Amino acid sequence: DAGVTQSPTHLIKTRGQQVTLRCSPKSGHDTVSWYQQALGQGPQFIFQYYEEEERQRGNFPDRFSGHQFPNYSSELNVNALLLGDSALYLCASSPGQIGEQFFGPGTRLTVL
Amino acid sequence: GIQVEQSPPDLILQEGANSTLRCNFSDSVNNLQWFHQNPWGQLINLFYIPSGTKQNGRLSATTVATERYSLLYISSSQTTDSGVYFCAVGLNTGGFKTIFGAGTRLFVKA
Numbered sequence: 001d002a003g004v005t006q007s008p009t010h011l012i013k014t015r016g017q018q019v020t021l022r023c024s025p026k027s028g029h030d031t032v033s034w035y036q037q038a039l040g041q042g043p044q045f046i047f048q049y050y051e052e053e054e055r056q057r058g059n060f061p062d063r064f065s066g067h068q069f070p071n072y073s074s075e076l077n078v079n080a081l082l083l084g085d086s087a088l089y090l091c092a093s094s095p096g097q098i099g100e101q102f103f104g105p106g107t108r109l110t111v112l
Numbered sequence: 113g114i115q116v117e118q119s120p121p122d123l124i125l126q127e128g129a130n131s132t133l134r135c136n137f138s139d140s141v142n143n144l145q146w147f148h149q150n151p152w153g154q155l156i157n158l159f160y161i162p163s164g165t166k167q168n169g170r171l172s173a174t175t176v177a178t179e180r181y182s183l184l185y186i187s188s189s190q191t192t193d194s195g196v197y198f199c200a201v202g203l204n205t206g207g208f209k210t211i212f213g214a215g216t217r218l219f220v221k222a
Binding site for chain 1: 142143145147152153154155157160198200202204205206207208209210211212213214215
């Protein structure tokens, strides 16, 4: 049983560009949450997707958007990249909105 | 919003020592998880423990939801226990979100 997978592993972009990160949940999980982790800090909640809808959002601007597909996989899109968007982006899946979360290995984004 | 505080922020142990990590939260929560983040950034599940006590080998955890804290016990520490330990609480605010503490950075010396 594959766990949570994320792609790509690493990504380098320049300011102003747009990026799309992808996440496949653990088998049997229907909920995906996204987090941003800056160096030396704890993960910060971006948003959660359930039944293909954004159900809850953290304190992130509209430049951060997402999507969940019928197979429960998800994408995180970030527009107009800023230097401060450089971080490790983590995806977690769970069985339902309040179930135990399991994390993928993350995508390390560098904005130059 | 809810505050999640972890203590101590940093901890250095000699191999074989025991330790207790604490997580305090300022409001009622629906669930609580403990994670270990390895040097490559992978978050490893330790416990899903909204309340009560659980044990897994040398690790155990206790959550007292009514008093808004959780404890993670590490016994007979090993160098492989080094890393960052995070507490994360889940709460329903119309939708459901998870708030992480700042973590406890543990280094176990051989």
